[in-house]
Amino acid sequence: MTVPDEGSSRLETVVDGVVARRTRDVARAITIVENGGAAARELMAELSTRPQAQRRCQTIGLTGSPGVGKSTMTAALIAALREAQRSVAVLAVDPSSPFSGGALLGDRIRMQSHSGDADVFIRSMASRGHLGGLAAAAGQVLRVFDAAGFDVALIETVGVGQSEVEIAAAADTTVVLLAPGMGDGIQAAKAGILEIGDVFVVNKADREGASSTARELRAMIALSDKDAATGDDREWTPPVVTSVASTGEGVVDVAEAIDAHARWASEHGELTRRRLLRAVEEITSTLTGLLRSRLETEPLSEQVEHLAQEVATGRVDVHRAAERLWERVVDGGTG
């Protein structure tokens, strides 16, 4: 809990910079979050002392398979938001980095077209290597964006990883990008993406099959939307928008669909509900991180090792082992 004065004052400087939306300090703060540990905890504690910490960006989650045009759509949305005089911070969760430089290259290109604009901040973050979990790290980055006073925070993730999809789905508005021939309505319904998308975009709409993909999606949405028939507006019916992000075609429609959802969510209590749910998830994942760190220290670590030997050799099943450990945590974790 005690840190050297130098560290504290440096942290305060970074936080001062964040609330003044100095790009360099926003970037520094995110690096601290990425590195995790005590410094990240102190940063978040210091941030929470500032009145700015109580404001919230409009958050947009953008997800979809590799190749559907997420980076291009992100760039197009940034341009549209800037035209509307809105500041925007982008967090590109970059799971492809273990195996390719694609996303990083994309970032560099996007960075260039907005460099010098203090109202645009773009940062990519690796999806792996976060001890407290990716969701917790992304949540903390959002707090930094909040405090920096951006109007919009856009989180771009590849919709193929469990954690990555969950992060995009935790936004105020979740946009699911598809491309013709890459997905079909039945697959979408089966895998539950109908539930996570507030706005569906069939991108690369100049390709064959775009209109049938859009039609199929609309049919699936209509089927799953029980209240649509009664005209009950307490339920949101996700629109399906077509676009060609690379030429800008339809990007205005995407932006309008996002805003329409944001207005609806705000008016119907959905925004409050989602942010509460997100906070529950953030607290829960931070708590499980705390539990994990306790398990790594005495006296619990010894018990874990002993139980692991029993589980590894098949003498005890994992549920029973976890239950025994739970009893230790609750009864004697501190003793």
Next chain:
Amino acid sequence: MTVPDEGSSRLETVVDGVVARRTRDVARAITIVENGGAAARELMAELSTRPQAQRRCQTIGLTGSPGVGKSTMTAALIAALREAQRSVAVLAVDPSSPFSGGALLGDRIRMQSHSGDADVFIRSMASRGHLGGLAAAAGQVLRVFDAAGFDVALIETVGVGQSEVEIAAAADTTVVLLAPGMGDGIQAAKAGILEIGDVFVVNKADREGASSTARELRAMIALSDKDAATGDDREWTPPVVTSVASTGEGVVDVAEAIDAHARWASEHGELTRRRLLRAVEEITSTLTGLLRSRLETEPLSEQVEHLAQEVATGRVDVHRAAERLWERVVDGGTG
């Protein structure tokens, strides 16, 4: 804890079928694991009462970006293992299913070429929707494969998601697939895949750039391998193998590299160490699942809701909220 007699006896029948390696019952058991909850816990408990639960398959994790040829390599490895008279069970963790039918289609094709062979079992599992976490579900599927007496369990994951990579990395031997032009050594080093791979395969080696990708990887491995210079065989230096899985070229080399690692790991205590680590992770993730379910029930759920409101509005930072909750869990979680 009490279940209807009918349920119990049905569960026993499934477990009988698993240990007899009846394909239908292995499939049923995995469905039970996928559905989670009490039935999955009972299944694992019942399995652990059988002597067969104490044996372990050789597990191979296979990971890499979309498009490097994982499915084709899996099919080729199955064929190579079958030629060596070894039985093999495959779990394809299928994160692409939300957006495309690619992996499922691949499964169907692979299924056909081995259908009727009771010594080959192939199953795909969605990467999302597991309440206790993907890693916990995958671990339980492995226990089913163990009890069914397969010689080899192969887990194929797309190396783009945080959870997916972790699962592949938890195998006895982890194979990382790359393709020329898709990744380079520097990216690999940066993203930490040098640490997870026991065997690297540059697949699609008939494409341009294959030899330079392999050379670059070898150079990076040599740099990171401090003991290689002293010839100390306590450390494993991951080989880089080239292959064209679609024609079968180099697949024998891949299989041999995997076996060489498995022998080394067994002889140097690495196998025991990894399986212990995997058991620690399984217990830990099961325990965090247990914690999550406690947080959803009274009296903790009320406390979570209250804290979430404080966090959502920025009055309390998430770490402080988690710490307060932890005190409640330890002190009053049962009261």
